[in-house]
Amino acid sequence: xxxxxxxxxxxxxxxxxxxxxxxxxxxxxxxxxVAHQRAYRPWLVxxxxxxxxxxxxxxxxxxxxxxxxxxxxxxxAIIALVLYALLPILRSTLAGIxxxxxxxxxxxxxxxxxxxxxxxxxxxxxxxxxxxxGIRIAAVTTIGTATIAAAIGAGGLGTLVxxxxxxxxxxxxxxxxxxxxxLALLTEGGLEWVERRVGSR
Amino acid sequence: MPPLVExxxxxxxxxxxxxxxxxxxxxxxxxTLVLLGRSGSGKTTVLRLINGLLFPTRGAVFxxxxxxxxxxxxxxxxxxxxxxQDIGLFPHFTVGANVGLVPRLEGWPPERIGARVDELLRLFxxxxxxxxxxxxRQLSGGQKQRVGIARALAADPDLLxxxxxxxxxxPVTRVEAQRQFRNLASSLHxxxxxxxxxxxxxxxLGTRIVLMRGGEIDTDVxxxxxxxxxxxxxxxxxxxxxx
Numbered sequence: 322x323x324x325x326x327x328x329x330x331x332x333x334x335x336x337x338x339x340x341x342x343x344x345x346x347x348x349x350x351x352x353x354x355v356a357h358q359r360a361y362r363p364w365l366v367x368x369x370x371x372x373x374x375x376x377x378x379x380x381x382x383x384x385x386x387x388x389x390x391x392x393x394x395x396x397x398a399i400i401a402l403v404l405y406a407l408l409p410i411l412r413s414t415l416a417g418i419x420x421x422x423x424x425x426x427x428x429x430x431x432x433x434x435x436x437x438x439x440x441x442x443x444x445x446x447x448x449x450x451x452x453x454x455g456i457r458i459a460a461v462t463t464i465g466t467a468t469i470a471a472a473i474g475a476g477g478l479g480t481l482v483x484x485x486x487x488x489x490x491x492x493x494x495x496x497x498x499x500x501x502x503x504l505a506l507l508t509e510g511g512l513e514w515v516e517r518r519v520g521s522r
Numbered sequence: 523m524p525p526l527v528e529x530x531x532x533x534x535x536x537x538x539x540x541x542x543x544x545x546x547x548x549x550x551x552x553x554t555l556v557l558l559g560r561s562g563s564g565k566t567t568v569l570r571l572i573n574g575l576l577f578p579t580r581g582a583v584f585x586x587x588x589x590x591x592x593x594x595x596x597x598x599x600x601x602x603x604x605x606x607q608d609i610g611l612f613p614h615f616t617v618g619a620n621v622g623l624v625p626r627l628e629g630w631p632p633e634r635i636g637a638r639v640d641e642l643l644r645l646f647x648x649x650x651x652x653x654x655x656x657x658x659r660q661l662s663g664g665q666k667q668r669v670g671i672a673r674a675l676a677a678d679p680d681l682l683x684x685x686x687x688x689x690x691x692x693p694v695t696r697v698e699a700q701r702q703f704r705n706l707a708s709s710l711h712x713x714x715x716x717x718x719x720x721x722x723x724x725x726x727l728g729t730r731i732v733l734m735r736g737g738e739i740d741t742d743v744x745x746x747x748x749x750x751x752x753x754x755x756x757x758x759x760x761x762x763x764x765x
Binding site: 430 | 596599609
């Protein structure tokens with residue numbers, strides 16, 4: 322039993338980590354893009370918002386018949402988790418950049434910074450706290466949503482929850498739910514600590 | 523010598539709203555030209571057209587004989603020191619990094635940047651040992667403003683654009699800052715375009731005063747002759763001098 326919990330926790334963690342890293346790799350540049358290109362904003366933010374409104378079980382279900390990215394298993398689950406995590410990361414990046422004092426951006430431009438230099442040296446550092454809080458929210462919700470991914474055979478702690486539900490075995494349900502909750506709390510606390518460190522610079 | 527900056531029949535409009543109208547102006551090397559005028563008279567727009575933050579709707583602005591539209595936009599901005607009205611120091615950079623920004627972008631070696639930063643801070647009476655490592659939030663309003671001007675001077679530009687640099691200061695600090703600037707200007711030999719709505723400041727600091735009204739030039743005279751200017755707008759500004 323303990324051995325299984327340990328293995329599934331690790332599986333859960335790896336799945337979440339891959340999803341969050343991928344969602345950040347997509348959402349952060351997309352946030353920077355929509356901060357600069359107003360025209361793309363409704364499209365990208367709209368897409369991410371719509372993804373978030375689809376119930377997770379339904380989204381996992383929808384993806385199964387899709388060619389190349391669909392099917393049963395981890396890959397499909399991770400794709401669904403990435404789609405969920407996009408919105409908080411995209412939003413927080415955009416909000417972080419929008420909250421920068423206009424005078425700072427104007428002086429950066431007036432001194433002859435290129436767009437790339439402005440993004441790297443001014444916008445990302447000043448938006449870092451907001452971006453990190455978006456990643457934290459995405460990570461915590463992804464840990465929760467990932468339990469449901471077991472429904473399409475992705476493994477993780479949801480495996481115990483679903484098995485417990487099917488056999489009406491409360492102990493089994495708790496064996497999946499408690500570690501998942503602990504994982505979420507630890508992630509929350511850890512990323513909050515990182516945020517404070519970054520913010521106090 | 524040819525003018526450093528020349529506006530030839532420049533009109534600038536946003537959404538059909540005309541901000542500058544057929545504007546002509548030559549800025550000669552070495553002068554301290556004060557752009558005086560009410561809020562909304564187009565003073566800041568003139569500065570922004572010089573360093574290529576804006577481009578004319580009609581006409582052309584020449585810097586060193588070349589239209590701003592033909593300059594590499596980044597080269598142009600780095601050749602000109604510009605202290606914007608709201609200062610805009612980078613809150614995540616130290617004072618030293620703020621002042622040394624343009625030299626760093628220009629690829630100066632670190633020792634040379636450090637020496638230049640120290641030199642400028644000393645010039646503005648900010649002890650380098652104390653201020654280089656401070657952050658903007660640890661500065662008073664007057665100190666921020668001086669760091670802002672020091673930053674504009676960092677890469678030793680021939681042309682300095684200052685937009686109401688003393689606008690946010692209390693009256694006492696303001697007078698001190700003006701006096702300090704006057705001493706500094708005479709030793710720096712820079713061409714300076716200085717925007718203000720304060721006629722006292724214009725008379726104190728300028729070698730030439732250009733009074734703007736509704737996007738056009740109302741009066742353009744040597745600073746010493748401004749008191750004799752006859753237009754109603756000039757009279758309105760001069761009447762501020764009476765107690």
